[in-house]
Amino acid sequence: MSTPDFTLRAVDLHKAFGARQVLRGVDFSLRRGEIMGIIGENGAGKTTLLRVLSGELKPDRGAVVHRDRLGYCPQRIVVNDELTVEQHLRYFQCAYRLPSLDRAQELLERLDLAGYRRTKAGVLSGGTRQKLNLVLALMHDPGVVLMDEPYQGFDWDNYLAFWSITKELRDRGQSVLVISHIAHDVERFDRLHRLRGGQVVEEAGVAT
Amino acid sequence: MSPLAAVVADIKSYKASLDDQTTWQASLVKAIGFEVAQHARNRLALALVVFFIPVWLGIVRAIIPSDTVEYHSRVVRGPLPVNANELAMVSGAINAVTLIIGFMMFAAVRRSSAFDQRLVLAGHSRACLLVAKLAGLVLVAAVVAGYAGFVMTLYWDPLQPGLMTLSLFTSGLTYGGLGIVLGLALSTELAGMFVIIMVSLVDVMVQNPIINPADTQAVVRFLPTYGSMQAGAAAGFTSRGALGYASLGLVWLTAFGLIGLAAFNRRTRDHARHAPSAEPSATVTLTTRADGSLVVTSMVGPVVVCTQLAQCPSGCEAPVVPPPARARRTRKTATS
Known part of the structure; x- marks a missing residue:
């Protein structure tokens, strides 16, 4: 598990909500240029883990260290219903300090979202809102991408587009961590781990 | 090209020039624009502004008797004989403006809470977002207070309509600040609405000379709209200036703004640690x-x-x- 070539590292993460201990010493490293999956049952603490990794939630103990810019796609779709897709992109362009929206435009086209630029997020369908959620996480070409159930609500074409984008990121040396309750297409992951008993353990039967 | 069309063209040109700029100032201008767009799309609040204010003032006008009551004015430093119906319109207008603006700011802040946190984690300036919210509040309060001040002149003629509008404006700022704080602290819209209504109820009720005829103001002066009510009464029934009292709303806004800043910082803190590749760490x-x-x-x-x-x-x-x-x-x- 110890590797000097990490781009993101979780060290002894503990997190409890009241008396319920959710994370009990999560340790793992995400290497440069790999797609890593962490799966777990409902209530295993996957979303809590990703919120801690993204910096959104403070761990009770332990630390998260990342060496590259993060891209974070939360499970709960975090968009502003009153703003249009275009306004979302402009807002995050300022946040990421991007000189242009070229990459965002490319992502919109690949995810078949370009026709909704002037549409309010509040009237988009669930799957389309998830695409916007994903574009906001990827539009700055981050070195590390953290994704929680990223393809929920996607149709087959968009599911394939998602994996095509993810593979391209990996091939360019960027790292992707996908957290899901179930692993489809396990061959797409370079490593697959399971969150069990509050710890990340290697998934049996998957080559790493 | 008409002057109005020229102004619109200039604004569009300026907006286009900002599109790819990411400086703090450009981010602020864009964030203010997005705040205003959010408020403009809050149809319930807009409906309340357009219909509730005239209907509420009309009801007050119709049912409150026009007896003379004594209002304990700090501006004239003594009891001020006033028409109860007209005084009720002052407190009714303040009540309507504060409720609407408090609700608008609460709803806007609460609904964008997770989105703002995502923006900050992505690198957006917290101060920029908060200043944009305050700028949005000032614009909303100016429009709502201006409209309420205008509607009031349809029912009676305050001696100083400008000061009356200013007192409504600062009362709106006070409750807008409260709405921001509640939006950061409370998780449900119902809870926020209840708190805003309860605070407003106590605030307005104990300043009403019919309900509270006592002349002592030891406690009353610490109420959020005390300054606005004093300035509003002075504007309605005297020719004296009361800018100091009207400005008390700014003190409340500053206090709420500081609490909001602390809560916003706490809520949007980034707990992950970025370590450059070359860092010799263990x-x-x-x-x-x-x-x-x-x-x-x-x-x-x-x-x-x-x-x-x-x-x-x-x-x-x-x-x-x-x-x-x-x-x-x-x-x-x-x-x-």
Whole structure:
């Protein structure tokens, strides 16, 4: 598990909500240029883990260290219903300090979202809102991408587009961590781990 | 091209010039634009502004008797004989403006709470977002107070309509600030609405001379709309200036703004640590075994364990610091 070539590292993460201990010493490293999956049952603490990794939630103990810019796609779709897709992109362009929206435009086209630029997020369908959620996480070409159930609500074409984008990121040396309750297409992951008993353990039967 | 069309064209041109700029100022201008767009799309609040204010003032006008009552005015430093119906319109207008603006700001802040946190984690300036919210509040309060002040003149003629509108404006700022704080602190819209209504109820009710005829103002002066009510009454029934009282709303807004800033900072804090690639850091996990011995696991980088600092081979000169009480726990993680 110890590797000097990490781009993101979780060290002894503990997190409890009241008396319920959710994370009990999560340790793992995400290497440069790999797609890593962490799966777990409902209530295993996957979303809590990703919120801690993204910096959104403070761990009770332990630390998260990342060496590259993060891209974070939360499970709960975090968009502003009153703003249009275009306004979302402009807002995050300022946040990421991007000189242009070229990459965002490319992502919109690949995810078949370009026709909704002037549409309010509040009237988009669930799957389309998830695409916007994903574009906001990827539009700055981050070195590390953290994704929680990223393809929920996607149709087959968009599911394939998602994996095509993810593979391209990996091939360019960027790292992707996908957290899901179930692993489809396990061959797409370079490593697959399971969150069990509050710890990340290697998934049996998957080559790493 | 008409002057209005020219102004619109200039605004569009300026907006287009900002599109790809990401400076703090450009981010602020865009954030203010997005705030205003959000408020403009809050149809319930807009409906309340357009219909509730005239209907509410009309009801007050129709049912409150026009008897003379004594209002304890700090501006004239004594009891001020006023028409109860007209005084009720002042407090009714303040009540309507504060409720609507408080609700608008609460709803806007609460609904964008997770989105704002995502923006900040992505690198957006917190101060920029908060200033944009305050700028949005000022614009909303100006429009709503201007409209309420205008509607009031349809029912009666305050002696100083400008000061009346200013008092409505500052009362709106006060409750807008309260709405921002509640939007950051409360999780449901119902809770926020209840708190805003309850505070407003107490605030307006105890300042009403019919309900509270006592002339002591020891407690009343600490109510959020005390200054606005004093300025509003002075505007309605005297020719005296009351800018100081009207400005008390700004003090409340400043206080709420500071609380909001602290809450916003706390809510949007980034707990992850960014470490540049070249950082010569070590990350170790210390585990205490049952027999009292320590297990040191290095996640990255070499670790030298000094058990007797006086003979430390690497020449450590730092004084020995006794471990804090927390270090006695079974497991402890250290990063450096």
